Amino acid sequence: MIQQQESTIVEHHPMDVLLRQDRIPHIWCSGCGLGTSLTAFINAVRDCGIPLEKISVVSGIGCTGRVAGYLNLDSFHTTHGRALPFAVGLHLGNPSLKVIVFSGDGDLISIGGNHFIHTARKNMDITVICVNNFNYGMTGGQGAPTTPLGSRSTTTPYGNFEFPFNIPHLAAASGATYVARWTALDTRRLKNSMQEAILRRGFSVVEVISPCPTLFGRLNRLGTGLDMMKSYQENSVIRHGADPASVAMGKDGKIIVGKFVDIERPTYLDMMKQALGGRFNIPIPERSVDKTEIPMDGE
Amino acid sequence: MGEPSTSSEKPKYWRTPLDIDKLQMPKGKVFIIKERCKGCGFCVEYCPRDVLELSYEFNSKGYHYPYPKNEEACVNCKLCDMLCPEFAIYTVDATKEKKTEVEKVGN
Numbered sequence: 001m002i003q004q005q006e007s008t009i010v011e012h013h014p015m016d017v018l019l020r021q022d023r024i025p026h027i028w029c030s031g032c033g034l035g036t037s038l039t040a041f042i043n044a045v046r047d048c049g050i051p052l053e054k055i056s057v058v059s060g061i062g063c064t065g066r067v068a069g070y071l072n073l074d075s076f077h078t079t080h081g082r083a084l085p086f087a088v089g090l091h092l093g094n095p096s097l098k099v100i101v102f103s104g105d106g107d108l109i110s111i112g113g114n115h116f117i118h119t120a121r122k123n124m125d126i127t128v129i130c131v132n133n134f135n136y137g138m139t140g141g142q143g144a145p146t147t148p149l150g151s152r153s154t155t156t157p158y159g160n161f162e163f164p165f166n167i168p169h170l171a172a173a174s175g176a177t178y179v180a181r182w183t184a185l186d187t188r189r190l191k192n193s194m195q196e197a198i199l200r201r202g203f204s205v206v207e208v209i210s211p212c213p214t215l216f217g218r219l220n221r222l223g224t225g226l227d228m229m230k231s232y233q234e235n236s237v238i239r240h241g242a243d244p245a246s247v248a249m250g251k252d253g254k255i256i257v258g259k260f261v262d263i264e265r266p267t268y269l270d271m272m273k274q275a276l277g278g279r280f281n282i283p284i285p286e287r288s289v290d291k292t293e294i295p296m297d298g299e
Numbered sequence: 300m301g302e303p304s305t306s307s308e309k310p311k312y313w314r315t316p317l318d319i320d321k322l323q324m325p326k327g328k329v330f331i332i333k334e335r336c337k338g339c340g341f342c343v344e345y346c347p348r349d350v351l352e353l354s355y356e357f358n359s360k361g362y363h364y365p366y367p368k369n370e371e372a373c374v375n376c377k378l379c380d381m382l383c384p385e386f387a388i389y390t391v392d393a394t395k396e397k398k399t400e401v402e403k404v405g406n
């Protein structure tokens with residue numbers, strides 16, 4: 001064994017300023033992709049140019065829902081599935097804030113599914129980071145509306161037979177103006193995409209495909225978190241502009257990643273101003289930075 | 300991926316870049332917060348320069364944390380930092396004083 005260089009071992013990380021020190025280390029398992037998604041998010045928030053006091057992060061319940069508690073930003077940990085309604089309230093109460101919802105597939109698409117489609121329909125100026133690990137991790141690996149057909153979970157021991165949701169398709173069909181998907185391994189592109197989504201006006205959604213080695217991975221014999229990352233490396237294909245209807249996730253097969261939707265549509269506040277602006281004072285924040293293309297293609 | 304070259308080795312080029320005398324490979328220094336590491340191995344697996352290896356020792360949680368077995372080869376790309384789920388590793392630029400003299404590397 002090579003002698004350990006003492007100077008290598010330190011106590012603090014440069015990202016610690018954006019983390020609540022009393023809550024770190026986090027509870028996520030070894031090999032879980034949530035930490036990597038959070039790292040990409042912190043880098044995106046740091047580089048997006050919006051002052052940190054103008055950013056607030058809202059999470060629901062679940063493993064991903066713990067993000068709000070770890071971030072040293074204005075953050076709010078809400079009840080299960082209700083991250084979006086809280087975020088909408090925050091956004092309408094103080095439109096100068098950039099509100100970002102960081103939550104999991106169970107929280108956003110299952111329990112909060114109704115809120116998800118309606119917030120997208122109204123085109124609220126909110127960014128959603130949805131980490132999809134295909135099951136309910138925190139409560140023991142139950143089947144979720146994202147569990148692929150044939151995959152095992154603790155409630156689908158013979159393989160799931162319900163049709164799952166395809167999150168980008170759901171988001172795009174409901175009216176989201178920016179929809180992208182990356183795996184946790186595409187960390188640089190994920191960070192750029194998060195940054196781009198934060199700077200867009202309107203309802204923007206970034207789906208992160210993330211390993212859950214402890215439950216989904218173990219029940220489906222996918223190996224460790226590292227093995228799952230390697231399978232993403234082998235199976236993901238970048239297809240920018242792909243039709244969201246064509247990017248459904250299967251049990252095996254290719255994972256289509258990329259930026260699928262990037263359009264402009266008046267936001268809820270724009271429409272409100274148009275309809276009621278003569279009668280009431282409707283503030284529309286100056287914050288939004290217009291179309292900044294952040295390069296995402298690496299190869 | 301091929302064998303990573305350490306700085307003592309000469310990099311091999313198919314064609315020597317015309318501006319070889321102006322190019323300089325960045326160098327990084329690796330820092331590890333050993334008690335945070337959960338030994339997932341992402342940093343070790345995906346370091347493009349094969350700088351890291353999991354140590355034989357383990358931390359107080361019982362995980363083998365990484366150490367830079369070949370720090371000379373680090374190019375400060377920060378991929379380890381971006382992939383680590385635990386905020387347990389980062390690198391800083393350790394490029395020695397910038398190249399001023401024409402230093403032929405290719406031939």
Ligand code: SF4
Pocket residue numbers: 327329345346347348349350351372373374375376377378379380390
């Ligand atoms: S900065 Fe890049 S080259 Fe250096 S140890 Fe990290 S991954 Fe390897």
Ligand code: SF4
Pocket residue numbers: 335336337338339340341342343364365382383384385386387388
């Ligand atoms: S990526 Fe982080 S947690 Fe995983 S082995 Fe490396 S330092 Fe440890």
